[in-house]
Amino acid sequence: MTYLGEGWDSRAELVDGWVERRPRRPEAVPQLLRESVVMPWLAPQLPLPVPVPVVISEEPLAVRHELVPGDELTTFNAAQGRQLGEFLRALHAVPIAQAEQRGVGRMTLPVQRFRDEVRVPGGEALLARIDGLPADTLVHGDLGPEHVLGSDGVLTGVIDFGDLHVGDAAIDLAWALNSTPPEFADALAETYGVTGELRERVLIWHQLGPWHEVLYGNDIGDPQVAAEGLQGVRDRLRIGVSPG
Template sequence: MTYLGEGWDSTAVLVGGRWVERRPRRPEIGPQLVRESVVMPWLAPRLPLPVPVPVVVSRDPVVVRHELVPGAEPESLNAVQGRELGEFLLALHACPVSEAVALGVEPRALPVERFRAEVRVPGGEELLAKVDGLPADTLVHGDLGPEHVLGRDGVLTGVIDFGDLHVGDAAIDLAWALHSTPPEFAGAVAETYGVTDELRARALIWHQLGPWHEVLYGNDIGDPEIAEIGLAGVQERLGIRVTPR
């Protein structure tokens, strides 16, 4: 076995150079991994890029295993990759929500009250007010960022980590792609997907909200350093200038 790393929810090892084995880091993540083993066989054939299709190899403790998705986090992003991601998102967001719900996918509410209590920054309340009324009618990846988009030789080779798959706002999957990537990549995503001004504005809301989750995660696991990093991200994305101590 080769240790691959760990995220907020699970740890991963490579078995036999081919299989990725994942285990939950917290008890509540076990059902999430089992749900992936039900949903991903249905979802994978609908998508134009390889994705993990896990199977349960143990239920107590929970362990799932899937074939390694090739590639690594791209060192740079180009227009070809942007078009590929735009096509991927069009396919994902066209999947029938009713069928996904029947397989256990659910809407996911934002922890707005915790945000208010634990992330107190100028302009924060104005941002949280924008969350009210955002649509929740699309099957979304929910955590699409550079570490989950894989590539090789200038093209994309796969998308991983569907633990946050839920019924939500399509704009959440465009947050990073439109607001934190090189112009040629972001422009190609926008053109391929057909991004409107209104959709771009919603994606910015989700982009600005991203680090708020990191603050809560740091608080949950008792790691003030992670919470501080998250808070710095909140301030940066809101354009808050912080005076060094």
């Protein structure tokens, strides 16, 4: 058994050549169960390898899937940007009715908690912009460098579909267009077909990202996590791009 890592929702270990994941908190149990239903259907429709988990234990819950090759992205190039653009075009073209039949729901933002727990200048104006954003696309929901894998200058897979939901396509472009080098971001935007209106929504989701970190820090009783999230909120509201 080899420890692979853990995120907000699950812990992963390599067991007998398989990735074994277990929920870290009760809220993550339905997510893992939903992945075991949705991913066997979704995976063949995508141009990059993704996890296809199978439940091996219901109490306590554990799932296993083949190891998706590659490592977290630390270097970026145009070829990777084009690959991710193609991946997102395929994902966002999946019929949402079929996804909903398999248990995929729609995002519900904790807006009142944002108002109560994240009090910063300009925050209310950002929250007001959330109203009216579309929710008509199947999205990964948590796309970042730790979930996009690569090797030898190409992408090799995308992991962690626990936040898969029907929402705004712009959420999947937030990190990719605002926190990556221009060579990568420009190639992705061209391949995907990013419009000016879509970029405006992308920025909203990019600015909103650290708000979740504040709430997570509060939920687990970790003031440092909450403080780092709050600094991210301030930085992104001030300059509209990732602080680094």
